[in-house]
Amino acid sequence: INSNGQVLFERGDEDAYENCLFLPAGTYYLTSEMIGSGPTAHATITTYYYELQNDTIKSVLAGGLRIKEVRLRKDTVNSSDDQVVRYSYNMAADKDRSSGFLLSTILYDYGFTTRGFSEVGGPGTTCDFQVRTSVSQVPVSTANGNPVFYAEVTEFFGDMLPNGSAAFGKRESTFSFSPDIGVLAYPFAPPVNYGYKRGLLLEVKEYNSDNQLKLETSNKYEFDAINHAHGITGLKVAYLKNDQQFDGIEADEFTFSFYFYHSQWVHQSEQTTTEYFQDGSRLVTKKQLFHDNPAHVQPTRIITTRSDGNTEVTVRRFPLDYDVSVNGGTDAMLIALDTMINKKFMANTLVEEYTLLLKSKNNIKPTGLNNNIANGGEILSGGIISTGNSAGFGSEALKGKVEIDTFIVAGKLVRYRVDGSNVVPDTVFVLDLGEPVLKSSFTASKVYNNSFIHDNRYRCTRKFDAFNEHAQPVQYHEPYGMITSVIYQGSTGLVNAVFNNTAIADAAYTGFESEEQGGFTYQESNVDSEGPFSAAAKTITGSRYFKPGIVSRAVSSAGKYILSYWATSAVNVSGSACSVENTDIGETIHGFTAYQVFLNFSSSGTVTLNSAGLLDELRLYPEAALVTSYSYQPLAGISEVCDANNYITRYEYDAFSRLQYTEDHFG
Numbered sequence: 001i002n003s004n005g006q007v008l009f010e011r012g013d014e015d016a017y018e019n020c021l022f023l024p025a026g027t028y029y030l031t032s033e034m035i036g037s038g039p040t041a042h043a044t045i046t047t048y049y050y051e052l053q054n055d056t057i058k059s060v061l062a063g064g065l066r067i068k069e070v071r072l073r074k075d076t077v078n079s080s081d082d083q084v085v086r087y088s089y090n091m092a093a094d095k096d097r098s099s100g101f102l103l104s105t106i107l108y109d110y111g112f113t114t115r116g117f118s119e120v121g122g123p124g125t126t127c128d129f130q131v132r133t134s135v136s137q138v139p140v141s142t143a144n145g146n147p148v149f150y151a152e153v154t155e156f157f158g159d160m161l162p163n164g165s166a167a168f169g170k171r172e173s174t175f176s177f178s179p180d181i182g183v184l185a186y187p188f189a190p191p192v193n194y195g196y197k198r199g200l201l202l203e204v205k206e207y208n209s210d211n212q213l214k215l216e217t218s219n220k221y222e223f224d225a226i227n228h229a230h231g232i233t234g235l236k237v238a239y240l241k242n243d244q245q246f247d248g249i250e251a252d253e254f255t256f257s258f259y260f261y262h263s264q265w266v267h268q269s270e271q272t273t274t275e276y277f278q279d280g281s282r283l284v285t286k287k288q289l290f291h292d293n294p295a296h297v298q299p300t301r302i303i304t305t306r307s308d309g310n311t312e313v314t315v316r317r318f319p320l321d322y323d324v325s326v327n328g329g330t331d332a333m334l335i336a337l338d339t340m341i342n343k344k345f346m347a348n349t350l351v352e353e354y355t356l357l358l359k360s361k362n363n364i365k366p367t368g369l370n371n372n373i374a375n376g377g378e379i380l381s382g383g384i385i386s387t388g389n390s391a392g393f394g395s396e397a398l399k400g401k402v403e404i405d406t407f408i409v410a411g412k413l414v415r416y417r418v419d420g421s422n423v424v425p426d427t428v429f430v431l432d433l434g435e436p437v438l439k440s441s442f443t444a445s446k447v448y449n450n451s452f453i454h455d456n457r458y459r460c461t462r463k464f465d466a467f468n469e470h471a472q473p474v475q476y477h478e479p480y481g482m483i484t485s486v487i488y489q490g491s492t493g494l495v496n497a498v499f500n501n502t503a504i505a506d507a508a509y510t511g512f513e514s515e516e517q518g519g520f521t522y523q524e525s526n527v528d529s530e531g532p533f534s535a536a537a538k539t540i541t542g543s544r545y546f547k548p549g550i551v552s553r554a555v556s557s558a559g560k561y562i563l564s565y566w567a568t569s570a571v572n573v574s575g576s577a578c579s580v581e582n583t584d585i586g587e588t589i590h591g592f593t594a595y596q597v598f599l600n601f602s603s604s605g606t607v608t609l610n611s612a613g614l615l616d617e618l619r620l621y622p623e624a625a626l627v628t629s630y631s632y633q634p635l636a637g638i639s640e641v642c643d644a645n646n647y648i649t650r651y652e653y654d655a656f657s658r659l660q661y662t663e664d665h666f667g
Contacts (some may be wrong), residue, residue: 009251022602025349046529066150092172094204095164104180104191106136119260145429149198151177158209165211173206176200176221179306187238189259196263220270227294233260262349267291269297283307295320296347311358317351324448333452336416336423344423352454353409407436412464413458413464415447422471429458431516466504475504488515494632502625506561508553512544512630520618522551539616540566540592541640541648542631553620555601560623564646569613573597577605586646589665591614594646598623617642638660 023533032334034041072083084385109132123177152174158167182191240253271287277666284307287297300321304313319340326338339344411431416423437457445454466475470491478482485504486496496518497509508519512527526549530539537544555561557577563573568591578601586594592614599607609619621627626644633639636657641649650663 015544043454044657050465050658056080056330060217063310070655083159084158086166087633088154088156089150089152090154091152092154092174098150100148100150101179103149104136107135107184107188108136110184110186110188110540123595133191135442137508149177151175153573161209163211165207165209169206169208169214170211172205173201174205177200183257185257187236187255188256189236189257192260196266200266215276216274219268219274221266222269224265224267224294226295228265229262230264231260234259243568254293259381259617265297267297275398293318293321298348298350313356313358314353315356316353318347319349319351320347322445322452324447325450329450331495332417332426333415334447336418336426337452339418339423340416342395349416351412351416352411352413353613354431354437354442354444355409357407387520406439408433408439408442409436411442411458413602415452419471420469422467424467424471424473425464427460427464428462430456430461431455432457432459487514487518489632490516495630497627497629498628499620499621502622504555507625507627509627509629511542511617511629512546513593513631515544519620520553521552522546523549540590541629541642542616546611546618548612548614550608550610551615551618552606553618554604554606557603558602558603560605561599561601561620562623563599563609563620566592566593566594566616566646567611567613568592568615569611571595571612571615573599574610575599575605577603578607589648596646617646 005600010041033501034043036042039647052565058306067087069087070085071079073079073081088095089099091097109130113520118392132500152172155173156166157169157171167453174508175198178194180191180193182187200221201219204215204217205220208214219477225281235258237254238254268289270289273285275283275285275288277283286305288299288301288303288305291297292300298316298318300316300318302316304312304314319337324334324337324341329335337351339422340349351359353545372633406425409433410433413429414425415427415429417425417426445452446563447453454495460479462476462478464473466473470488470493472488472493473486474488475483475485483502483503485499485502485507487499487504487509488493488494489496492514493566494565496513497507498514499507499509509516510516510520514569515524520543527544527549528547530546558577560581561578564627573583578599580597582598584596584598588594609615609618617629619627619629629642630638631642632652636653637659638651643649646666649665652660652663654660
């Protein structure tokens with residue numbers, strides 16, 4: 001019966017099921033006579049529909065944006081030298097078929113049941129509704145973005161060639177995919193998001209212009225569902241209908257569905273790289289990464305095996321790999337480790353890394369440390385943990401026989417200390433080996449008798465003397481080498497000036513580019529800004545300059561110093577306990593002239609500059625020191641470098657922050 005009450009189709013039990021009626025869009029009613037009478041009367045109405053799909057759909061127009069082509073244009077006018085990269089998202093094995101996957105199952109039709117209650121004694125009624133909608137009832141998109149995921153991407157470098165490659169070759173990349181899983185029933189709770197399992201690089205193949213495979217890389221990953229798995233549970237409640245209860249009181253009826261949000265720790269466990277050569281030979285390199293300590297997420301062993309028979313093992317140790325118990329001890333390294341673990345949570349800071357070389361992998365005996373590799377424990381005899389740690393595993397699991405052809409070939413170690421409220425590196429060491437040494441003669445770093453000990457062949461390569469409040473090193477030196485001092489641009493971490501052969505206490509620099517005054521004292525209100533080298537330039541570097549006014553600097557040590565600056569007019573230099581021995585005047589660029597004033601301090605004192613014009617690039621340092629200063633363009637990079645001779649190099653960038661050209665001191 002249609003909405004006008006017209007009977008369109010009628011049949012009895014004797015009618016054949018093959019009878020069909022094709023209906024246009026509209027509203028229709030299905031009616032049926034009741035079977036039986038009284039409380040047991042009932043009727044059943046069932047509907048079916050089906051769809052036919054004969055061929056696999058290989059190309060579907062869908063929404064969303066994907067990068068099709070990237071052009072790097074060297075010449076803003078001529079496009080013939082453009083560097084072009086084109087992208088395809090079709091399958092490598094079936095180039096006419098998209099590699100796209102829907103994150104969730106699309107559901108346009110669904111069923112749900114409502115119940116009605118009759119008067120006391122009756123069985124009530126149950127109605128199963130079949131609903132079909134024009135939009136999917138399961139969310140096909142999540143907060144992670146596009147509802148379609150492309151598992152394969154091919155990059156073509158240069159112009160396309162008839163053989164399917166490009167002028168400079170192509171690269172095929174395959175990524176992991178795991179669909180979201182939803183409850184396909186009303187009220188359709190949000191699907192479980194498996195985004196952390198998607199987008200992992202599984203395979204990369206690189207071809208030359210002749211379509212010959214040159215390099216192949218495959219990766220494997222592991223998911224930790226025990227030590228680093230997290231999840232929360234949600235509940236979605238939806239309205240069904242208003243029912244007539246037994247006692248005649250109307251009540252609402254609801255339904256619900258649980259859903260889950262969870263994630264796991266994902267880490268790479270293996271990488272295999274195959275290089276193919278013109279003569280048909282190939283070199284296979286297999287790298288295995290082991291995370292032996294679940295207390296942190298860093299690889300503790302990296303074992304690299306090559307098809308030529310060589311095996312290389314890199315052992316890495318982090319704060320949580322040591323059993324630290326200070327107990328009132330005074331060892332600076334133990335105090336630093338304890339602070340890193342229990343206060344600063346610096347679990348991923350590298351402490352020691354050393355490399356072993358095995359002449360033949362046949363000499364490596366299997367152990368039970370990790371069934372995925374047969375040579376792990378032999379190489380790591382006592383190598384990861386020496387006394388156990390908070391993660392609950394110790395050296396017993398790592399014991400094994402050390403073969404006589406297992407050699408230590410390189411090593412690096414960093415000792416740390418607590419500096420104020422920060423943990424900072426104190427000393428950097430490297431292994432001083434004239435030739436490889438047997439693993440059995442090497443002492444891996446460990447905690448012993450409330451002290452941090454390491455192999456005595458470690459040699460200091462850098463000692464950090466001082467840090468600022470942002471934990472940035474402001475002074476360090478190499479053994480028997482010069483002292484290096486650094487001044488930073490505020491808290492950005494950008495280096496403003498580097499001084500060689502002087503302590504930070506005797507050096508000062510400012511280009512007036514940040515709130516930090518670099519060791520000088522002046523009124524910040526005297527600083528202004530303007531673009532460099534404009535028609536009426538007011539800066540020599542950067543974008544800020546000092547207007548007429550006074551700048552001073554206190555000097556704590558007697559000796560000879562150089563005061564250098566760029567100014568638009570003469571500057572009066574005076575001070576206490578110092579005399580001006582000489583002034584060198586350099587060239588003039590864009591209205592600024594370079595000055596070098598040679599000062600001699602008989603004791604600690606002060607130097608003062610009284611500028612009647614504009615001032616920029618102000619430096620003070622001992623006569624035997626050298627200084628290089630840097631200015632920056634936001635979101636681009638270095639804009640100017642002023643070297644030890646006061647020569648300036650400029651760097652120009654385009655609108656996309658790409659370096660366009662370099663200009664020397666003379667333009």
